[in-house]
Amino acid sequence: MPIYTSLHISFFPPLNSLSLFSSKKKSINNMDSPLRSTTPLFQILVTFFLLFFLGLNMFKEAESLGINYGQVANNLPPPEKVLQLLHALKITKARIYDTNPQVLTTFANTNIELIVTVENQMLATLCDQQQALQWVTSHIRPYFPATNITGIAVGNEIFTDENMSLMTYLVPAMVSIHTALVKTGLSQYIQVSSPNSLAVLANSYPPSAGSFRTDLNEIMQQFLQFLATTKSPFWINAYPYFAYKDNPNKISLDYVLFNSNEGMIDPYTKLHYDNMLYAQVDAAIFAIARMGFNGLEVKISETGWPSKGDTNEIGATLQNAAIYNRNILRRQLLNEGTPLRPNVRLDIYLFALFNEDMKPGPTSERNYGLFQPDGTMAYNVGLLSTTSSNTEPASASISLASSAPPMVKRVGYQSLVNWMMMFVYFWWLCKC
Structure with a gap:
């Protein structure tokens, strides 16, 4: 992950x-x-x-694929250039992993919907409501509404973080931040949630067997109750790549890449799945329902595929990354939902915009980007006929915005x- x-x-x-x-x-x-x-x-x-x-x-802007804009690198273009790239790609939703003032200022008065993040190490401090109010007052209020901040991610993958103590701070910090948003008059515009690793599930196959780990029951109940009360989505970081890497002999590559394949039929719901990502999402939906919160919306806060990896990172290739992300784009253009919720468009934030050279871990961690830091494409995810795979983004006409007529917003x-x-x-x- x-x-x-x-x-x-x-x-x-x-x-x-x-x-x-x-x-x-x-x-x-x-x-x-x-x-x-x-x-x-x-x-x-x-x-x-x-x-x-x-x-x-009547409908000004279609739903679009979101993108994760990570910045753990020393060679990335400035936010002004990043904004130009997003406009060229027609991407209107992005997520950052902090509240970088330069990014927030640069993205002002644009059509970009931005999710910002509270770093994991801040959770303990923000349990205090006065501290949370100060954080919102200094990190959110000065930029909103010029910068269209639509969500605050409180931490990232807290339930599976090596620092187990963070779990006890998560819900109190979320409550404090939401309370601060209420006090500042922003709660109706900005949702508060926290992205989860798929590792929060004890079972994910078949999707109808989806359930949370029993050791998380108490804290997960509180977490889901908060989401239900505030009408916020459940965010999941879902990576079929890891399932394939760990078991390439039993898992079909076509199934995880969204290529044509026989798929699988859930023996209990009789629903047919032609890709693993949708199966993972529906497993999360079933797990949430088992906790008594069937109405929560589930969104993918991260998914992607590495274009390069170490020798033991099976499947981490340029070709597979291009196929996976291109097929994600194609499904997003169709405004698809999952088999369990076919009429609810699945919101997806792709990981990531750039390769990030300072990320620790295996080689794959530094090679999830659609683009190189110099602005050239790592691979082509769907250029129009007027461009080639070697075209730089400044002159490329790439659209990640949906062209389908339903599922649009009146603005x-x-x-x-x-x-x-x-x-x-x-x-x-x-x-x-």
Whole structure:
């Protein structure tokens, strides 16, 4: 496992709560209405074209693949160049592993949704509510809302950290930070969670057997209760690469790479899985349900594949990394959910944007990046036809944004104008 190892606000009530149709009966009975002199087909066409053309701009921004922007390196480009790269890639969601002021300032007034991180060593301090308030006041409040901070990751893989004492600090620190967000008026915009290693599961196969380790039951219950109370997601760092590396003779490479394969059928749910990542996510969903929290959303805070490894790191190749990440991108463009939750788009943050030369551990740890520190691609994950695999990102036209029509967010001034136009149209229709 790599060592490091959004709130929807509706400005419009439901249609049935508006008085849009309060004069409907009167309008129908009004024989002087100009609509009475037109054919029903004409009325239908007017409505259709109005809704169609409004719909073209009603949804400003599609969901996109997220990216982890790690900075454990001494040769990375400055945040300004990183921002240019993200814009070129059309990536609109990123996660950093601290609250670097330079990054937060650079990302201001952009369309980037940013998740920031409380470092593991800060958890004990932030259990104190006054300290947490001070942290939010100095690390979050000065940058928000110019910088669109949508989440705070409190630590990373705390339940499986070598420092076991961190577990006792996790939930109290999360509570203190959330309380500080409430006091500063930010809780409705910023979610608080903590990414977990897949090692929190005692069982993950088949997915329906998913369950948490029994030694984590008490603290996990508190953790899940916090997420349920604050309506925050369960974040999981899921790496099929490790399962394949540890057991390449029994696990199909095509299955972990999202290539065409027979897959597996869960014997209890009869659901078919054609890739390991979705199976891992559904195992986490089942584990959460077994604890009594079936409604929690599960998101992938990290997944990726190393392009290089030591001799004993089977599968860590440039080709496999390109295939895995390209197939992840393809699935994200389809707005896919898992077999257990097919209608809920699975949010994924890819690990990572850059290779990081100062990360400790085996060679693979320093080779998860889509890009080299000099800005050249480590491999091609899906360039448009106008570019080649050797194209530098500054001139590349790479899109990691979804082109699928569903699962989109209504944002911005244009959306407000569109809704107002629709309101006026229906008012006119009913008035007549």
